[in-house]
Amino acid sequence: MDDSLKELAALAQTSGVLVVGEARxxxxxxxxxxxxxxxKVQEIADLRADLAFELVIFDDELSPRQIRxxxxxxxxxxxxxxxxxxDIFAKHARTREGALQVELAQYQYRxxxxxxxxTHLSRQTVGGVGLRGPGETQLEVDRREIRRRIAQLAAELxxxxxxxxxxxxxxxxxxxxxxxxxxxxNAGKSTLLNAVSNAGVLVEDKLFATxxxxxxxxxxxxxxxxxxxxxxxxxxxxxxSLVAAFRATLEEIEDADVLLHxxxxxxxxxxxxxxxxxxxxxxxxxxxxxxxxxxxxxDLLPDPEAAQAMAARYPYGVAISARKYVGIEQLxxxxxxxxxxxxxxxxxxxxxxxxxxxAQFRRHGVVHRESYGVEGTRLEGFLPRRLLPMYLSxxxx
Numbered sequence: 001m002d003d004s005l006k007e008l009a010a011l012a013q014t015s016g017v018l019v020v021g022e023a024r025x026x027x028x029x030x031x032x033x034x035x036x037x038x039x040k041v042q043e044i045a046d047l048r049a050d051l052a053f054e055l056v057i058f059d060d061e062l063s064p065r066q067i068r069x070x071x072x073x074x075x076x077x078x079x080x081x082x083x084x085x086x087d088i089f090a091k092h093a094r095t096r097e098g099a100l101q102v103e104l105a106q107y108q109y110r111x112x113x114x115x116x117x118x119t120h121l122s123r124q125t126v127g128g129v130g131l132r133g134p135g136e137t138q139l140e141v142d143r144r145e146i147r148r149r150i151a152q153l154a155a156e157l158x159x160x161x162x163x164x165x166x167x168x169x170x171x172x173x174x175x176x177x178x179x180x181x182x183x184x185x186n187a188g189k190s191t192l193l194n195a196v197s198n199a200g201v202l203v204e205d206k207l208f209a210t211x212x213x214x215x216x217x218x219x220x221x222x223x224x225x226x227x228x229x230x231x232x233x234x235x236x237x238x239x240x241s242l243v244a245a246f247r248a249t250l251e252e253i254e255d256a257d258v259l260l261h262x263x264x265x266x267x268x269x270x271x272x273x274x275x276x277x278x279x280x281x282x283x284x285x286x287x288x289x290x291x292x293x294x295x296x297x298x299d300l301l302p303d304p305e306a307a308q309a310m311a312a313r314y315p316y317g318v319a320i321s322a323r324k325y326v327g328i329e330q331l332x333x334x335x336x337x338x339x340x341x342x343x344x345x346x347x348x349x350x351x352x353x354x355x356x357x358x359a360q361f362r363r364h365g366v367v368h369r370e371s372y373g374v375e376g377t378r379l380e381g382f383l384p385r386r387l388l389p390m391y392l393s394x395x396x397x
Contacts, residue, residue: 003269004236008059008081015087020051034073035066041073048074057084060237064113081237082109097160104153111146164251176217177339177366178227179292180256182281184273185233187264188296190214192322193230196332215252220336221329229256234280236272253284255363257384258338259291265307265319266297288386290342292316292335299324343382348394351376357390 001024009019025040034041035058044056055077056070062080070078079087086106093099181189197216215229229252253259259281263274274293281287293314298307299321311317318334320327343366350357358377361367365383372378383391 003272004059007236008057008084011081011084011088012057015084015091017055017057020053021047023047032063033065034069035060035062041070045074048076055079057081067113085235085238097157097164100153100157100160104150104157107146107150107153111143111150161251176225176227177257177343178229178252178255179218179258179260179335179339180229180231180253181260181262182231182253182277183233183262184264184267184277185235187233187262187267187273188322189230189233189262192260192262192294192296192320193228195322195325195328197228218332220332222336224336226335226339228260234277236276238280253281253286256286256289257342257364258335259286259289260294260335261291262294262296262322264297265295265310266300289384290316290338292318292331292338294322294331295319296322299326342384342386344385344388345381346383346388346391346395347378347380348391349373349376349378350391350394354394357394360387361391 005022005024009022012019023040023044025036027037031037047053053076056074056079058078058080060080061082062070062078067078067080086102086109089098090102090106093102181193183189193214193216197218215227218226218228220226231252261274261277263270267273278287293311293316295307295311295317298304298319301307304319307319311319316334316338318327318331320331322328346361346365348361350361354376358379361379361381361383364387365379365381367379367381369380370377
């Protein structure tokens with residue numbers, strides 16, 4: 001609970017909130033009406049006289065009924081963790097696609113939670129926290145209009161995604177392997193991307209400082225090139241449905257041949273954070289990719305030798321300092337070795353009825369030669385080892 005509340009406070013500060021206190025309660029079961037018990041509701045109400053707070057943020061997701069009851073009891077704005085993260089996303093979305101995704105996610109989240117207070121957004125007494133993006137709506141919100149806007153946003157996003165798909169398809173035809181940087185938010189992913197590519201990505205000591213994916217070409221030690229993509233950071237208690245709203249990032253992860261997992265070694269909960277990232281990757285169905293683990297920020301450790309011992313615990317672990325450019329060459333060599341291990345030469349003839357397999361080969365593999373015959377499409381090239389079983393029956397035909 002301590003760690004989770006500290007993280008919630010960091011999220012609040014990132015969103016521009018001045019935190020004046022915290023409250024906690026041990027309950028055998030959640031109160032379906034107010035989440036917390038009646039006594040705690042009154043206790044927080046009494047604290048307002050001394051602390052003069054205007055906003056209460058809960059560390060879990062609340063139901064529409066709970067938000068409505070608490071706002072009525074306290075006569076102030078109540079947010080949950082999801083709404084706060086959405087607010088930060090709205091603040092840090094830089095691209096058109098990122099802004100559309102944030103707005104869509106906010107509308108989908110708010111629609112079942114509309115209360116009179118949610119429509120009083122002209123006051124902006126807490127700097128608009130939780131209310132950025134599409135929040136500034138009229139006193140009487142028309143749910144039908146919001147549903148229409150959701151449909152409109154979804155249609156706009158499909159157009160943007162179609163353009164992104166063409167870009168990824170062209171990129172894949174070049175046969176350059178894709179490596180996606182994943183990790184807990186603020187682990188140093190953007191710093192690492194800048195270190196190896198001079199990408200110029202925003203680097204701040206804040207949670208979710210970057211949201212939109214950035215891809216850069218990086219030359220490995222052998223002279224071969226990879227495409228390195230920075231993705232949105234993960235965090236505890238981040239609903240998969242909310243992550244799924246940001247398909248630009250997810251599509252980059254799904255297309256990746258290797259995942260580069262950046263871990264902040266200096267964080268007291270580094271192990272738990274790494275586990276959170278692994279769990280989210282598993283929920284997203286991309287945990288079958290080879291993973292290189294970069295144990296970052298060793299320059300801030302009193303004993304850098306201990307970091308090397310920790311790196312040895314991972315099959316492909318490397319201790320680095322992205323800020324000081326320590327261990328970067330070793331990291332790039334490890335990525336190249338994993339890429340070599342994960343790709344196998346393949347020659348297949350796929351019947352025309354199995355066109356999806358041809359599309360998958362083009363998307364995840366490297367096609368050196370493609371021809372068409374009576375039996376089907378002949379492909380020669382390289383495939384990730386994890387996909388090999390799907391093509392075994394079509395080999396040597």
